[in-house]
Amino acid sequence: MALKRSILIVVLMAACPFFLISAQAGAMDPFSGLSGEIRISGGTAHIPVMKEAAKQIMRANPEISISIAGGGSGVGIKQVGEGIVDIGNSGRAATDAEVEKYGLKLFKWAIDGVGVAVNPDNPVTALTKAQLKDIYSGKITDWKNLGGKDAPITVYTRDESSGTRSVFWKKALGKGDIVSSANFVVSNGAMKTAIANDPNAIGYVSVGHMDASVAGVALDGVSPTIDTVKSGEYTVARGLYSNTKGDPSGLTQLFIAYLLSPEGQRIVVQKGFVPVN
Amino acid sequence: MTRVTQQTARIVFFLSAAVSAMAAALVFGFLLVFGFPLIGGGEFFSLLARPWSPGQGLYGFLPMITGTAAISFLSIVFALPLSLGTVCFMGGLGPARISRLVDGFVRFMTGIPTVIYGFLGIFLLVPVVRTLFTSAGSGMCILSASLMLSLLVSPTMIIFFKDGFDSVDVRYIQAADALGADSVQRLIYVILPEAWPGIVTGIIMGLGRAMGDTLIALMIAGNAVHVPGSILDSARTLTSHIALVSASDYDSLAFKSIFACGLTLYVLNAFAVIAVRRLGRKRGPVR
Amino acid sequence: MNIRILGGCLRVFSWGAVLVLTGSVLMLLGYLLVKGVPSLGRDLIFGQVDVLDAVLLKKRVFDGLFPAIAGTLSVVVLSVGLAIPVGVCAGIYMSEFATVFQQRVFGLMFDILAGIPSIVIGLFGFSGAIFIHKYISKDFRPCLAVSVVALAFLVLPYITRTTQAALQGLGDQTRQAALALGATRVQNIFYVLLPRSVSGILSGIILAIGRCAEDTAVIMLTGVVATAGIPGSLLGSYEALPFYIYYISSQYTDAAELMSGYGAAIILLGVCAVLFFLAFLIKRHVAGPAGPARGRFHG
Numbered sequence: 071m072a073l074k075r076s077i078l079i080v081v082l083m084a085a086c087p088f089f090l091i092s093a094q095a096g097a098m099d100p101f102s103g104l105s106g107e108i109r110i111s112g113g114t115a116h117i118p119v120m121k122e123a124a125k126q127i128m129r130a131n132p133e134i135s136i137s138i139a140g141g142g143s144g145v146g147i148k149q150v151g152e153g154i155v156d157i158g159n160s161g162r163a164a165t166d167a168e169v170e171k172y173g174l175k176l177f178k179w180a181i182d183g184v185g186v187a188v189n190p191d192n193p194v195t196a197l198t199k200a201q202l203k204d205i206y207s208g209k210i211t212d213w214k215n216l217g218g219k220d221a222p223i224t225v226y227t228r229d230e231s232s233g234t235r236s237v238f239w240k241k242a243l244g245k246g247d248i249v250s251s252a253n254f255v256v257s258n259g260a261m262k263t264a265i266a267n268d269p270n271a272i273g274y275v276s277v278g279h280m281d282a283s284v285a286g287v288a289l290d291g292v293s294p295t296i297d298t299v300k301s302g303e304y305t306v307a308r309g310l311y312s313n314t315k316g317d318p319s320g321l322t323q324l325f326i327a328y329l330l331s332p333e334g335q336r337i338v339v340q341k342g343f344v345p346v347n
Numbered sequence: 348m349t350r351v352t353q354q355t356a357r358i359v360f361f362l363s364a365a366v367s368a369m370a371a372a373l374v375f376g377f378l379l380v381f382g383f384p385l386i387g388g389g390e391f392f393s394l395l396a397r398p399w400s401p402g403q404g405l406y407g408f409l410p411m412i413t414g415t416a417a418i419s420f421l422s423i424v425f426a427l428p429l430s431l432g433t434v435c436f437m438g439g440l441g442p443a444r445i446s447r448l449v450d451g452f453v454r455f456m457t458g459i460p461t462v463i464y465g466f467l468g469i470f471l472l473v474p475v476v477r478t479l480f481t482s483a484g485s486g487m488c489i490l491s492a493s494l495m496l497s498l499l500v501s502p503t504m505i506i507f508f509k510d511g512f513d514s515v516d517v518r519y520i521q522a523a524d525a526l527g528a529d530s531v532q533r534l535i536y537v538i539l540p541e542a543w544p545g546i547v548t549g550i551i552m553g554l555g556r557a558m559g560d561t562l563i564a565l566m567i568a569g570n571a572v573h574v575p576g577s578i579l580d581s582a583r584t585l586t587s588h589i590a591l592v593s594a595s596d597y598d599s600l601a602f603k604s605i606f607a608c609g610l611t612l613y614v615l616n617a618f619a620v621i622a623v624r625r626l627g628r629k630r631g632p633v634r
Numbered sequence: 635m636n637i638r639i640l641g642g643c644l645r646v647f648s649w650g651a652v653l654v655l656t657g658s659v660l661m662l663l664g665y666l667l668v669k670g671v672p673s674l675g676r677d678l679i680f681g682q683v684d685v686l687d688a689v690l691l692k693k694r695v696f697d698g699l700f701p702a703i704a705g706t707l708s709v710v711v712l713s714v715g716l717a718i719p720v721g722v723c724a725g726i727y728m729s730e731f732a733t734v735f736q737q738r739v740f741g742l743m744f745d746i747l748a749g750i751p752s753i754v755i756g757l758f759g760f761s762g763a764i765f766i767h768k769y770i771s772k773d774f775r776p777c778l779a780v781s782v783v784a785l786a787f788l789v790l791p792y793i794t795r796t797t798q799a800a801l802q803g804l805g806d807q808t809r810q811a812a813l814a815l816g817a818t819r820v821q822n823i824f825y826v827l828l829p830r831s832v833s834g835i836l837s838g839i840i841l842a843i844g845r846c847a848e849d850t851a852v853i854m855l856t857g858v859v860a861t862a863g864i865p866g867s868l869l870g871s872y873e874a875l876p877f878y879i880y881y882i883s884s885q886y887t888d889a890a891e892l893m894s895g896y897g898a899a900i901i902l903l904g905v906c907a908v909l910f911f912l913a914f915l916i917k918r919h920v921a922g923p924a925g926p927a928r929g930r931f932h933g
Contacts, residue, residue, distance in 0.1 A: 137862035137871035254570035259885025363723035368743035432651020460848030531641030559751025561851035
């Protein structure tokens with residue numbers, strides 16, 4: 071009896087994936103019968119969406135393999151331009167010079183904000199842009215001056231390759247200086263982790279990546295949330311792009327079409343970004 | 348027939364040696380070719396002393412050089428006494444059975460991945476440093492990195508020290524024993540003077556390992572691009588700079604600069620190696 | 635100076651050093667085990683996929699470490715496999731054939747190669763891949779093969795130098811007995827000298843295996859990525875345990891991911907320990923009871 075029941079359970083469990091696949095069969099139809107590799111690199115804000123999309127596709131079609139690397143927007147644009155990867159992600163629009171040099175095609179599949187974040191234990195929850203500029207240029211070095219506790223501010227930043235940095239630097243800092251003693255982290259995920267672990271941290275992170283482990287700081291009175299980004303109220307925002315060299319073809323084209331399809335956009339929402347369609 | 352085998356074997360051996368030796372030159376060549384646009388203008392040396400500020404077109408790496416120097420030197424300062432003490436322990440000062448255990452443990456330590464030290468550094472050491480020293484900011488600083496690094500380089504140093512100890516001619520030790528020397532006397536009068544070349548090699552290998560390690564500094568030194576003012580400051584090493592920038596735009600000067608960083612590491616390493624070989628030859632085995 | 639006082643100080647100092655060193659490492663590893671052991675289990679490696687299906691490559695593992703483990707094993711086996719023959723032959727040449735001048739020049743080159751930081755070797759591999767991509771084949775990109783070659787470069791000098799040292803460490807009597815009986819130099823090497831220096835050579839290989847398995851800097855520049863699946867070809871991207879640990883340490887999104895990082899760290903440590911003890915067992919087996927009468931852990 072017990073044996074029979076466990077056999078039944080095993081059969082049901084084994085059948086589960088098939089139900090899931092059949093539920094999504096519509097979105098996966100174009101991929102059926104195809105095989106090959108898609109290489110993706112670049113923007114780190116994109117990674118959660120990329121991973122989920124890759125997982126869905128590879129689960130439905132085991133002949134396709136998709137590799138995902140980070141590096142930052144600059145890397146994505148460069149690598150796709152040089153033909154090292156098939157899709158280069160960027161958290162900023164490629165510049166005219168980049169588009170022209172490599173013949174890039176840009177596909178925007180989500181809108182994202184870049185929010186200032188501090189540790190959840192930090193009492194400071196709002197800053198003006200002027201204060202932010204002073205913190206990042208090294209003029210304000212203590213939380214006490216901002217109504218926080220008596221502790222030095224640890225400034226976190228990203229490297230030049232980061233699209234998140236370039237958007238933050240342009241739209242939040244007004245191209246102001248970033249103090250040279252700032253700690254560097256390599257991705258949005260790393261920024262979030264660093265802030266979550268350091269009670270005196272300040273940094274900037276993709277709004278889609280924000281969760282309870284960090285506290286978003288209102289900038290000139292507007293909190294960085296998915297809603298304020300959507301409404302356009304929060305202005306430090308940007309598109310998330312996937313770029314290809316020339317018009318995409320084959321698997322690459324299907325992958326981008328998937329991102330823009332209702333299923334792809336559902337992943338975008340699920341991962342905390344504003345969908346474009 | 349034997350002659351042919353003899354010759355073939357000899358040629359294979361020679362080619363292997365030549366290829367291995369050429370590898371070092373090949374790496375150098377690549378760094379030079381790729382870094383040429385930055386180095387070619389005779390700017391290499393002025394770069395060394397300049398700050399890093401790509402926004403202003405400055406690609407100097409003085410901050411990374413000082414960062415590397417501070418972190419690797421400090422790690423050797425921590426690791427040297429540990430290693431010397433441990434190798435003396437194994438060289439006769441400790442009970443034989445424990446010595447064997449320690450020896451095995453040290454060899455096992457060589458297998459502990461540097462990324463695990465970095466990982467544990469983030470979650471165990473960095474919070475401690477942050478709590479103990481408020482001026483350490485995030486806790487990601489030179490001190491944290493060099494403490495972890497000292498654990499990484501110790502086994503390397505110990506093994507080379509130990510090789511130096513072991514290479515001491517057994518007859519000397521037997522002679523000392525026959526004269527009634529105890530373990531301390533044997534160590535001080537016979538082994539240490541004889542093992543000197545091994546100790547120098549060990550220090551160099553340790554320093555090389557410390558300078559060359561990427562992950563620990565990358566993960567727990569903070570990576571700030573400035574000349575550090577204290578051991579509680581965040582710092583970036585040449586190695587982590589390469590790791591951080593390597594993925595960027597290939598045509599940019601910022602990217603070329605990492606080849607200059609690589610070249611600097613290469614040249615520093617080569618100088619150290621040459622210096623030690625000279626030193627080793629001069630001292631020689633004191634017999 | 636009074637030798638007894640000096641001796642006493644030295645004894646205390648050496649005990650202290652051993653305690654601090656082993657103590658701190660044991661504490662670190664203990665912390666890792668305490669935090670990470672609860673995460674260990676079938677799910678950590680294989681996710682929701684059946685073990686047999688995963689190992690036979692019938693199904694892909696998405697939520698487990700299996701692809702990273704497979705990637706690390708392939709990179710270690712291939713690169714050490716590539717480095718051993720070249721390294722041992724080079725070591726033989728250095729010890730048995732090289733002139734004093736060659737010994738000096740090659741020796742210098744090996745020392746330099748041994749000291750080159752792994753990230754610089756990675757940079758070399760990366761620029762080599764870019765070079766091939768630009769001038770030879772557009773389809774070539776940083777991949778498993780690039781990592782393997784770069785890692786082989788990294789460990790070559792370890793193997794060469796230990797082989798050389800082991801051979802040179804043999805006494806003149808050992809060296810000349812077979813020659814005197816009419817053996818050729820090559821016969822002497824293969825039948826007398828190499829068998830007697832196997833334990834020394836193996837100690838170099840142990841170092842090499844350890845370096846390959848744990849190295850993160852080389853692979854992060856030459857083809858490892860966060861998500862790739864099981865390495866399918868030498869020309870594809872792959873995952874690796876050390877890179878996964880690095881990646882998770884800075885980018886974990888929730889507690890479960892962080893736990894998988896601890897799990898990965900334990901597995902990597904386990905892999906290194908197993909490799910280490912395997913090499914150790916081989917060494918003991920080869921050395922046999924009649925081997926050099928040194929301690930069991932001796933190199």
